[in-house]
Amino acid sequence: MAELDTSGGGGKKGGKIRTKKMSTRVDLTAMVDLAFLLITFFILTTTLSKPQAMDMFMPDKNDDNPEEQLDVKASRTMTVLLGSDNKIVWYMGVLGDNPPTVDNFGKNGIRSSFVDANKKVVAGTGDPKKGLMVIIKSSDKSNYKNFVDILDEIKISSVPSYGISNKIETAEINLMKSQGAYKE
Amino acid sequence: MPKVKIKRKSTVTDMTAMCDVAFLLLTYFILSATARQPEVLPVDIPSSTVTVKVPDKDVATLTIGEGKVFFGVVGQDVRINMLDRMAEQYSVTFTPAEKKRFSVIESFGVPMTSLKEYINMEANERMKVKQPGIPADSGANNELKQWILQSRYATKELHGKDLRFSIKGDSDEQYPTIRKIIDILQDQNINKFSLITSLEAEK
Numbered sequence: 001m002a003e004l005d006t007s008g009g010g011g012k013k014g015g016k017i018r019t020k021k022m023s024t025r026v027d028l029t030a031m032v033d034l035a036f037l038l039i040t041f042f043i044l045t046t047t048l049s050k051p052q053a054m055d056m057f058m059p060d061k062n063d064d065n066p067e068e069q070l071d072v073k074a075s076r077t078m079t080v081l082l083g084s085d086n087k088i089v090w091y092m093g094v095l096g097d098n099p100p101t102v103d104n105f106g107k108n109g110i111r112s113s114f115v116d117a118n119k120k121v122v123a124g125t126g127d128p129k130k131g132l133m134v135i136i137k138s139s140d141k142s143n144y145k146n147f148v149d150i151l152d153e154i155k156i157s158s159v160p161s162y163g164i165s166n167k168i169e170t171a172e173i174n175l176m177k178s179q180g181a182y183k184e
Numbered sequence: 185m186p187k188v189k190i191k192r193k194s195t196v197t198d199m200t201a202m203c204d205v206a207f208l209l210l211t212y213f214i215l216s217a218t219a220r221q222p223e224v225l226p227v228d229i230p231s232s233t234v235t236v237k238v239p240d241k242d243v244a245t246l247t248i249g250e251g252k253v254f255f256g257v258v259g260q261d262v263r264i265n266m267l268d269r270m271a272e273q274y275s276v277t278f279t280p281a282e283k284k285r286f287s288v289i290e291s292f293g294v295p296m297t298s299l300k301e302y303i304n305m306e307a308n309e310r311m312k313v314k315q316p317g318i319p320a321d322s323g324a325n326n327e328l329k330q331w332i333l334q335s336r337y338a339t340k341e342l343h344g345k346d347l348r349f350s351i352k353g354d355s356d357e358q359y360p361t362i363r364k365i366i367d368i369l370q371d372q373n374i375n376k377f378s379l380i381t382s383l384e385a386e387k
């Protein structure tokens with residue numbers, strides 16, 4: 001947006017040499033552009049830099065209220081064991097009844113397993129409210145990222161209920177070892 | 185008959201006012217944006233698809249990384265009250281000046297015995313010194329447990345609200361360390377807490 005010089009060149013009579021008057025107007029377009037760019041940047045960084053909080057619930061530790069304990073049919077549960085090297089071993093129901101599966105994180109890994117298992121359980125119970133119950137057991141070899149990832153996958157695949165257990169059994173560790181998902 | 189000429193208007197607009205407004209807004213945003221405090225324990229937080237933001241107040245953060253735990257509460261009044269209570273517990277006395285200094289420390293990871301020394305350090309000195317983390321081993325010397333307990337009391341007294349806990353863990357942290365901290369929280373019947381994550385684009 002260049003401004004035209006409308007001062008009309010100095011072809012006046014009189015012969016006096018006049019210093020040409022310069023226009024005092026400055027083109028502010030570029031400056032405004034820059035200012036708005038910076039504003040956008042600051043607005044976005046201040047609102048986006050805040051970290052996200054993932055709420056999580058742990059089961060109550062003390063068994064003071066046995067009536068509050070929820071019994072879930074073994075056929076509805078899926079135990080997820082987090083092993084080393086970002087590997088997951090899961091099995092349905094009681095250990096030994098169903099063959100374990102080794103999975104990895106991601107869209108085609110545990111997420112689709114969750115969705116499939118949930119569909120099967122709902123089909124089995126015939127009640128959409130009685131869906132899959134996932135039990136998460138983190139082994140000593142898993143890291144924090146695995147833990148957050150699995151909670152995230154549960155949220156994404158909208159598994160109706162889950163629980164976190166810290167009581168990992170030796171049999172389960174042996175199972176992970178046999179599947180190559182637990183390295184000393 | 186002379187033709188009626190339509191006067192051609194200039195396309196140039198006066199940008200001065202717009203420029204003023206833009207810079208005013210810019211100044212406002214720069215000033216209102218809180219300068220991010222340098223973190224004492226840098227952690228690489230895992231990402232998730234959750235989009236709930238961390239609350240602004242009545243929240244305590246447990247930073248876990250390299251096997252160490254750092255503790256921090258939001259709010260200067262809560263920090264001072266918490267320090268008073270801790271001083272009582274461990275029979276240490278802090279001067280008002282030290283309390284004031286403590287109230288601006290975002291997060292710390294030193295045992296009670298060296299806390300006084302740590303408070304009296306200069307801010308840039310604090311960044312350099314290697315902090316051992318708050319002792320959190322089970323037994324009598326579980327200072328983290330005390331900090332958590334006293335900060336809850338302090339928040340309840342000052343704001344009448346329950347303190348929320350958030351865990352900010354390093355991605356590569358081994359699970360046993362996290363479990364230890366969760367256990368300490370659960371011992372006090374805190375079964376609900378937040379895990380701090382960064383935003384991840386949906387895959």
